[in-house]
Amino acid sequence: MKLFCISHNYHYEIENVIRLFLPFQKILVLKEKEELSGDYLYTEKIEENGRITLVSEFSFGGKTQKSENQYLNITDNEAELYLAGMVLTQFVKEFDFKPNWGIVTGVRPSKLMASVIDEVGEENAKEYFIKKFLAEPNKAEMAFNVAKMEEKIIKSADGDSFSLYISIPYCPTRCSYCSFVSHSISNEKARDLIPQYVEKLCEELKVIAEISKNNGLYLKSVYWGGGTPTTLTHEQLDVILTEIENDFDLSRCIEYTVEAGRPDTITKEKLETLKKHNVNRISINPQTFNNSVLNEIGRRHSAEDTVTKYNLARETGFDAINMDLIAGLPTDTVESFKNSIEKAITLNPENITVHTLSLKRSSTIVTEDEKSSLDATVTGDMVEYANKRLSESGYKPYYMYRQSKSLGNLENVGWCKENKECYYNVYMMGECQTVLSAGAGSVTKLKEPCGRQIERIFNFKFPFEYIDRFNELIERKDRINTFYKEYPIK
Ligand code: SF4
Structure with missing residues (x-):
């Protein structure tokens, strides 16, 4: 057009x-x-x-x-x-369709709300947001509540602190909606690279630890994502976890998260390995508790597996567990989605994150036919139900973001029980702290201490590139040193 x-x-x-x-x-x-x-x-x-x-x-x-x-x-x-x-x-x-967020099209409505609060004050912020951006009142309320929760966490990001992100770009199989660079280990070639990948990752961690020490930075949170980190064997996890313990001072680290997103990757040994190394937060992601939808999206586990692995994690002593659910999955219905929400509430994890399906080109579900069957209004009803029931069940929305091309321009919201927020999620989304990242596809984000300057250093996307051009990416890390010379910690 x-x-x-x-x-x-x-x-x-x-x-x-x-x-x-x-x-x-x-x-x-x-x-x-x-x-x-x-x-x-x-x-x-x-x-x-x-x-x-x-x-x-x-x-x-x-x-x-x-x-x-x-x-x-x-x-x-x-x-x-x-x-x-x-x-x-x-x-x-x-x-004949009104987007609930009106003309709020950016990635983070709560950030926009925070600036509205600064401009017109808390009492007038919601009304202003509704009038100016044509948003629905419930969305203004959500953005306001999240902005207030984020404010507290953003303030805790000292200029001399950083978070460490570790990327494990492997999964057991690829979900049809996936837009990440993640390799299915059902592919022999991808699987064979893992030992070398672990080795290089450990080398990179050593370099990052040295740089962070030399620049006077202290480690505040650790987050392993991907991919699904628990796709690695418990021995491989142990090697990396030990490397981190040996290289970094974890005494001021308030949070240590490993995504164990796919229940089909979780074993007792892996959970015990994580626990032994003081990982204190994991996610176990059902996405849906409807088995036929799981099958449709290419997840090779059942809803029952999720519950079994969740109980196993509890038995192993994990007391901070996140569960991701997705609204708008192909073939899911409002009734079935409601059931997923209820099931998650019954399990009572500390965090529930409700995502809206995003129709990225890199996912395999975006075909002309399926696109038209994914209805933004239906997804809107799902999200509204989740928002209502989670609020009623003692959860608070504490961070939010949107992906481009999410159905109906709807949001992803992290909900938590009292004082169970994941700080890393807010640090990362709020761009309020330096994140030093290791592994293929990861991005180091440098944040000026007490200032606004943000700079990114990219690692190579694919494991083979990451391994082959490792020296090149290590050279790029020197920018961290020059950045902190230009923007010193005060
Ligand atoms: S588990 Fe996540 S990263 Fe892995 S294939 Fe599925 S959506 Fe992609």
């Missing part, structure tokens, strides 16, 4: 609004007027004697809507929001 942006630079915001309704539409942005035909969105900003006129003309399938509004003394930022709002209104009319 053609998007005309005449005399303004709001195309990014407007494109985001279009994608709420037409996620896979190719959008051609044009800055010059030309004859209008076919499907198009024509937008224009006209400035005359301090008066601004905003124009939006939307034509789709032969039907055309036109709006024109005039404003006095508005800022550029306000003009952008107003124009996005005009476009949203036309699209809502055309597609």
Whole structure:
């Protein structure tokens, strides 16, 4: 579809609004007027004697809507929001679907809410958020509550602290909705690389530990993700866990998480190995408690396996367990999703994270047919049910984010029991602390102590590259030293 942006630079915001309704539409942005035909969105900003006129003309399938509004003394930022709002209104009319977050299209609504709180104060923040961004009241409430929870955690991220992230990009099989770089170990080639991968990872950890010490940084949290770290054998886990213990000072580490996401990777030996090395938080992810949906998405475990492994983790002494659920999975229904939520509540884990399915191109479920069967309204009902029931059951929303192309532009929310927040999740999402990362596909994020500067250092994505070009990625780590010279810890 053609998007005309005449005399303004709001195309990014407007494109985001279009994608709420037409996620896979190719959008051609044009800055010059030309004859209008076919499907198009024509937008224009006209400035005359301090008066601004905003124009939006939307034509789709032969039907055309036109709006024109005039404003006095508005800022550029306000003009952008107003124009996005005009476009949203036309699209809502055309597609008969109102996105719950209105024109809040960025990744983190709670971050936006935090800036609204700063601007207009807590008492007025929700109302402002609803009016300005056309969000539903329940979403404003959610963003407000999360912003307040995040504030406390963000304040705890001292300028001389860091988190350590370890990437294990392997899984037993690949889920159909997966958009991560994760290798199924059912593939012999991928599996054969694991011993070398573990070796290189340990080398990288040594380097990171040295750099962190030399720069006066202390370790505040550790997080293993991927992939599914527990795809490794308990011996391999032991090697890496021992390396971390030997290299880093863990005395001020408040949280040590390992994702054991796939129940089919969990064994008693692995849980005991994690426990022995002071891992104090794990996730065991059902995604759904419906076996036919699990089968549909390529997870080779049953709902019963999840419960068995969860009980095993409890017996091993884990008292901080997260469970991920996904709203909008193919073939799932609202009833079945409600059942999954109820089942998770009954199991009573400390954290429940409710994701909305994201239709990334790198996942295998995005085909033309399936796309149309994944209904954003149904997913919205699932998310609303989860929000209601989790609140009623003593959980609080403490962090949130959105992936691009999530169904209905809906959110992912981490819920926790009192004082059971995962700090790493907030540090990472809030970009409020340096995260030093090891392993293929991981990204080191450098954060200026007490400032806003953020810089990223990327590791190679695939294990074979990570192993083959290891020296190159170690050289890149020197940027951590120069960064802290430029932005010293005060
Ligand atoms: S468990 Fe997670 S990382 Fe692994 S294939 Fe499934 S979605 Fe991807």
